[in-house]
Amino acid sequence: MAQVPTTGTTVTTGRTESGTTVGSTLDSSAGRTAIADAVVSKIAGIAARDVVGVHSLGGGSARAMGALRERIPGGRTNVSQGVAVEVGEKQTAVDIDIVAEYGVAIADLAAGIRDNVITAVERMTGLQVTEVNIVVHDVFLDTGEDEDPTGPEASRVQ
Numbered sequence: 001m002a003q004v005p006t007t008g009t010t011v012t013t014g015r016t017e018s019g020t021t022v023g024s025t026l027d028s029s030a031g032r033t034a035i036a037d038a039v040v041s042k043i044a045g046i047a048a049r050d051v052v053g054v055h056s057l058g059g060g061s062a063r064a065m066g067a068l069r070e071r072i073p074g075g076r077t078n079v080s081q082g083v084a085v086e087v088g089e090k091q092t093a094v095d096i097d098i099v100a101e102y103g104v105a106i107a108d109l110a111a112g113i114r115d116n117v118i119t120a121v122e123r124m125t126g127l128q129v130t131e132v133n134i135v136v137h138d139v140f141l142d143t144g145e146d147e148d149p150t151g152p153e154a155s156r157v158q
Contacts, residue, residue, distance in 0.1 A: 026126055035125050037087050041080035044094045044132075047120035049079070051112045053104035055140035058082030059097050092127045099138045110134045 026033040048054060058081045082097040094117055100109055114132040121129050 035087075035127070037085055038080065040085045040087055040092055040094070040121060040125060040127070041083045043121050043124050044085065044096065044117045045079040045081065045083040047116045048083070048096050048098065048113050051109065051116050053101050053109045054113065055099045055101045056082075057096065057098055059135075059137045087127065090128060091130045092121065092125075093131045093133070094121070094129060095133045095135070097135045097137055099140050100136050102139050102141045106136055110136075 026035065045057060048057060084095040086093045096113065096117070098109075098113070100106055113134055117132050118129045121127060
């Protein structure tokens with residue numbers, strides 16, 4: 001850990017006394033603020049989901065586990081699913097796995113995701129985002145099957 005400076009802000013990496021991994025620590029003369037990797041991951045995940053054209057985050061197995069988790073009573077959406085971060089002393093790098101909606105220009109979608117993630121992470125954490133790597137795992141085709149339960153594929157039992 002770096003020593004607490006008398007002026008300015010520095011970011012360091014380390015572990016807390018309990019052994020929990022801490023992604024970064026913002027030190028100032030007024031005190032210390034620790035930011036865990038999970039916080040950066042959640043911020044990036046929420047920012048990526050906010051971009052129009054992103055259907056979901058994560059690869060095939062991560063999405064399958066997420067779907068199961070959401071169906072369990074009391075289960076919540078994992079907003080950091082499909083997001084991996086590496087947090088250093090003053091910088092962070094983000095890797096995001098997505099499923100794009102059909103018809104969206106993937107290059108434009110990737111640029112929008114990068115802009116949104118960089119803005120959100122830098123504004124909320126003070127860390128400089130060095131890169132946002134995006135992997136498009138699939139393209140979602142909206143066939144409308146899930147939206148109309150009264151259609152021809154509806155249950156025969158009423």
